[in-house]
Amino acid sequence: MKEFGLYIHIPFCVSKCYYCDFNSFAAKQDLKDRYLSALYQEIELLAEKYSPKIKSIFIGGGTPTSLEGTQLAEILDRCYQSLAIKEDIEITIEANPGTVDKEKLRLIKEAGVNRLSFGVQSFNDEMLRKIGRIHTAQEAIDNYYLAREVGFDNVSLDLIFALPDQSLEDWQNALLQACELEPKHLSTYNLKIEEGTPFYQMLSKGELIPTSEELDLKMYNLTKKLLESKGYQQYEISNFAQRGYESEHNQIYWKNEPYLSLGAGAHFYDGVGRGYNYSALEEYSQSIEEGRLPVKDYHNLTREDEIEETMMLGLRLIKGISLKEFKERFGLSIYEIYNDELDKFSQQKLITITNDRLALTWQGILLANQVLADFMLT
């Protein structure tokens, strides 16, 4: 039986944040009910097609915790009923401050969730308001302690830097406050203004001034320095963790291992090809109601695709790529494919090759797109 990670998408939010371009909707109860019954059926269809063995589960969004605790518990219950799930796996749920209470947390813990990822984003109320969040910094802190109290030991916090008008000092405060909560894991992303978001419109109208490359760089440098001094190891471009608390599920992506998915707009890689589900709830539900997996597009990967993807994903990990595993997977040594690039980037000190591993240097991480682009084969 083949092993997979499992991603479950909950496309609902209380309201949409100004920077968000994910598949999410502010939805009424009846829409959610229809969605959930489709999702339950999708579990059956997926079980039928792949008979998968699940080695991690990640419920993301949207805002999964915008659902009721009982609904979330039922999703997991149904997974356990219909899928082969390995023992003691990591089960993460994304939670947004302002959408959890003690009862909900207790219910999802009982259902098997053992890792929480809190979308805190900032500890500055002014900043939170400006990016369209529905909660205050204090609510985030309260929610965090509530989760700890209910027994969630493994909690991660998401923070965003390079927000409009954010100073280096403000970002330093955010990092320090986060550390005070002693989460096991931290994800830090710089704000990227995506097309189709309110921020994008503001940007084109000149109402929003994007953070300079220089400040963004300072913030990122500070992140690494500060978090490492507090005992968090960077293990991926945007992720830091106390030893042993690296996210199992996300590492599946970076190691280019297969994962399945449930829910509208969710992407998957079944080991042969990549695909994604319908994003629109109507199309998604209709397909399932007619007994078909709601896959909108699927394409088989060529060997070249897999090589490129292994590079672009694997090099996001600080430890990089194992040369031995690469050769085992593709039957060719990495030098046979990328000799010139490896040579050039070594000289430029953007990558290091030590023992069995190829990895980006800190300089290489800062210019990762430039390096990774050259590993594209076509």
Next chain:
Amino acid sequence: MAKINQNNIRNFCIIAHIDHGKSTLADRLLEFTGTISEREMEEQLLDTMDLERERGITIKAQAVRMSYQAKDGNDYTLNLIDTPGHVDFSYEVSRSLAACEGALLVIDAAQGVEAQTLANIYIALENDLEIIPVINKIDIPSANPDRVKEELIDIGLDPDDAILTSAKEGIGIEELLERVVKQVPPPSGDKDKPLKALIFDSLYDPYRGVICYYRVIDGKIKKGMKVKMMATKKVFEVDEVGTFSPKMKASKEISAGEVGYMSASIKNVKNAQVGDTITDAQNPTDKPLSGYQPAKPMVFCGMYPVDGKDYDVLRDALEKLQLNDASLTFEPETSEALGFGYRCGFLGLLHMEIMQERLEREYRLDLITTAPSVIYNVYKTDGEVLQIENPANMPDAQEIDKIEEPLVEAKILLPDEHVGAAMELCQGKRGQFKNMEYLDEVRVRLTYDIPLSEIVLDFFDKLKSRTRGYATFDYEFNGYQEADLVKLNILVNEEPVDALSCIVHREFAHDVGKELTKKLKEFIPQQMFKVPIQAAIGHKIVARQTISARRKDVLQKCYGGDVSRKKKLLKKQKEGKKRMKQIGSVEIPQDAFMAVLEIGD
């Protein structure tokens, strides 16, 4: 087919400024005479090349034969020759006109007489053509036929002669045909004399070789006959002769007064150049027709494949294009920066642009084109004289005694309110004022001598923008003149980049250096290190700009399983890099090599 009586033949062309509606008018004539049915009618039928149709210009001459029963009851054969409308091709225009007895002078009812119109009238008069003025586009709201009629007086034509038409609406077409029959004289040649025919165009057909378009002046031409090109002295056996309807249609013979085509297994248009005289190899005419000039390129640029592997593709493509275009020249050239490529010569800027576009479109080549240049005569101190068409090859300053550059006489026609702006531009382009005359109360013709090198850069665009589009412009070569010129070297990351160097007047060298380095800074993306861009004369740096280093370029948000989207971004980034040329350790985008065209805006 019944023998055509020479008296019932009319050969005429349409001359017009670009956009005055020449092609549409030609279409209507074809329609009216039933030469092609409405169903077959494609807009601008005579402009066959895709590019011509897209740009709305005529690049190659075309001919078509129409049958028309006039109101006098007689059947006439009307041969219409469509001519290129751009100054780059004025020699082709003059040859096409020489094949006719009459010309329809098409003038836009709103825009009136333009520089190109005038230039064409002179050519028409030189060829003793009967000119019939046609005031076209009378249907448009801004049309002012009365003003145009007044302008006709100023250029020596009878305004009462003018026919008012709207080619778009089909107004005045029949009247026009009647006038062609009445006013254009029949051809006068003698079909019993030895063959004498004028080539007014030729094109290469991959199956039949070169097809010559000609007008028979005397004698006749038929299949199997041995003919001789009088300029190149080459002899060919005629495979096929025929007429245009407008598709080629074979016939037995083409005799004096008629227009036709021939194929004769000619491998290259160089052997059947526009303007040459075809004669009977066994019984040649004593004197060729006058006025033949071999095509002579005026503007040069380097063309390099972005991917060095495409070098052979580029050579094949140039060879193929040359089969069809005797004025295109190319020679292999090596650039330290760009590798192997070709230095190509063109009649003018439009010609250059068209060729570039055809290479990229029809041969799918990704090219780096260097800024256009002209031929300089360089007199060295050791007595040697060089013709330099690539700035990179300019000898060191201390070896040079003097440099001469080509001049053109530029004629600018414009409303008098813009005269100041145009004069200022000409002065700034080192123009020497020669003349200014009023054509009527408001229209002025300025004449300047201007170095061709200034024209090939961006003169026309600047003239248009400074006169709000009202000025028209025409130029002809006017000899060489000594000038105080220097070579401006461009250094990127301390390395001289030969393909970016240019030749400028000493007085302007500092300014050009400053602006060029500034432009290059805009064109060249940030690299992973700091990149200085310098302009130098000899070893002296005259301008400097610095591109700061790219310090952070990383996609941080990469959770969620949407790998394809991220990959697409990286692929796009890589694609962008591929279109750049690696010069030393710096990646320079294609269009940076043309940056000099954009300075001073």
